[in-house]
Amino acid sequence: MPTVFRPDIDPVGNSLVLSSLVAMLPLLTIFVTLGALRWKAHWAGLAALAVAILVAVLPFGMPADLALLSATEGAVFGLFPIMWIVFGAIVLYQITVVSGRFEDLRASFHLISDDPRVQAIIIAFCFGGLLEALAGFGAPVAITGVMLMALGFAPLRAAAVVLLANTAPVAFGAVGTPIITAGRLTGIPYQEIGAYVGHQTPIIAFIVPLLLVFLVDGWRGVRQTWPVALVVGIAFAIAQWFAATYMTVELTDIVASLVGLAAAVILLRFWSPEGKDAAHESLAAEREKELATVGPDGSPVGGSAGTDADDAQAGDPAHTSRAELEERARSLTPGRIGMALLPYLLVIAVFAAAKLVTPITDWLAGTDRKIPWPGLDGEVLNHAGKPNSSTVYNFQWLSSPGTLLILCSLVVAMIYKVSLGAWAKEFAGSAVKLRFAFLTVASVLALAYVMNLSGQTITIGTWIAGTGAAFAFLSPILGWLGTAVTGSDTSANALFATLQQTAGQQAGIDPTLLVAGNTSGGVVGKMISPQNLTIAATAVGLLGRESDIFRRVVLWSIGLVAVMCLLVGLQSTVLSWMLP
Secondary structure, eight states: OOOOBOOOSOOSTTOHHHHHHHHTHHHHHHHIIIIISOOOHHHHHHHHHHHHHHHHHTTSOOOHHHHHHHHHHHHHHIIIIIIHHHHHHHHHHHHHHHHTHHHHHHHHHHHHOOOHHHHIIIIIIIIHHHHHHHTOTTHHHHHHHHHHHHTTOOHHHHHHHHHHHSSTTGGGHHHHHHHHHHHHHHOSOHHHHHHHHTTTHHHHHHHHHHHHHHHHHHHHHHHHHHHHHHHHHHHHHHHHHHHHHHSOGGGHHHHHHHHHHHHHHHHHHHOOOSOHHHHHHHHHHHHHHHHTTBOTTSOBOOTTHHHHHHHHHHTOTTOSOHHHHHHHHHHOOHHHHHHHHHHHHHHHHHHHHHHHOHHHHHHHHHTOEEEEOTTTTTTBBOTTSSBOGGGEEEEOTTTSHHHHHHHHHHHHHHHTTOOHHHHHHHHHHHHHHTHHHHHHHHHHHHHHHHHHHHTHHHHHHHHHHTTGGGHHHHHHHHHHHHHHHHSOHHHHHHHHHHHHHHHHHHHTSOHHHHHHHHHHHHHTTGGGOHHHHHHHHHHHTOTTOHHHHHHHHHHHHHHHHHHHHHHHHHHTTTTGGGOO
């Protein structure tokens, strides 16, 4: 029988600094291959996975079979439930397209505002925040990405917008799962952690709408649309603060998203921004230029770019003139608007019932199957010497958001009179389209599991936590790194929440503040996670060009985590009055 493996927090030369630098090699690999070498995401993920396995086996002393088994569990988790959720969202979208109802949905948003800068706020931030509140795990990026493309956005710009928008709501996403997870691990009441987070992430919520209009139309967009960006940002931020402090974390983002959307609708009844025609022309020119370099499958094309671009546009629901869109919007009836919104209203209703109605939640949870991973469970301890719970795989065959999305797509297909054969064709076609996304996310989650179970992640975290009182300024970086690697703020809390708590107790800093800082730092790491980059690339038809998207958003992510570091550090001292 092999010896049970217990990670050594400092395996390299009795130097925590050196051990941490070695442990960072897999992260360095993925950032360099994506950002500098511009590899395709699945190759970058596989290369980083190989480095992680080598680091786990050689300096960290993990038996090779356990390292490989860790990778297999992570890969399966990446496919189910993570990519299963994205797959379900894409299938649902495809049903709306083949039914013809998606054109009515475009026209419905056009009725609220035909300004693309405002549409970015309404769809990516408000509607995406609502999807994050209910489903999370990439579904908002997948759904809002295709919606912005259908409204005429250029692929790279659409991807950057939805990734940046999917920040402020993340801490309370999937009905508060990241915060609830932190509470369970640390023993701190999760409502208390949520209240602290509710005094941090609203700062991001306030900023993001302004950043979105800047991404869409530069400084001109900010000058012309700042009132709606400011109103939505303030409304979302105040609602998020209020709900997190005085209501419940499960409902926080639902309340904030609806309040932000309502504020936008009310303001737009009395005011409309200037410059929408120039913004449309700019986006159209950019879109035409990008489509000239992208084939129908999202891959770069060569000399005959024009033909490929025409082919890409021919099957694209956004290949419609503004005049046609305006004519359709004028012809809409309340019934057609309701039918166009039906898929997403159904998703909201189903997820609200699944997450908030206790009997349904309990029944769905009862269908989950806990599977001790063969050869791995019981063979790996955590740093404290206790059995590592990550070696038990939770097979959520019915309760997974992906399964609920697939069921919603079937219901929508029946209502829209899409045949079962046509639904099956879209199901199979989506699977083929996502094949490289499946490989990318499987490799990235395999990387995360190898790093976690071998001790690489906790080594990096312990090194950063050893900075004493200054750690308050650095604590969000751990959440940022954890989410960047795993693509999940929940996973980042699972990795570092207890470490944050212990570091706070040792340094004389409020542990709840640091655990909240871990959560808040994670929200801005999600936009650069390879998992989310792949989801965004798939949604906008740029699969294989994740490195281009990464370069568009990485500086925004770094800038926002710097803001969060400064805020949490000051909240530990001169801004302590901000805390509940």
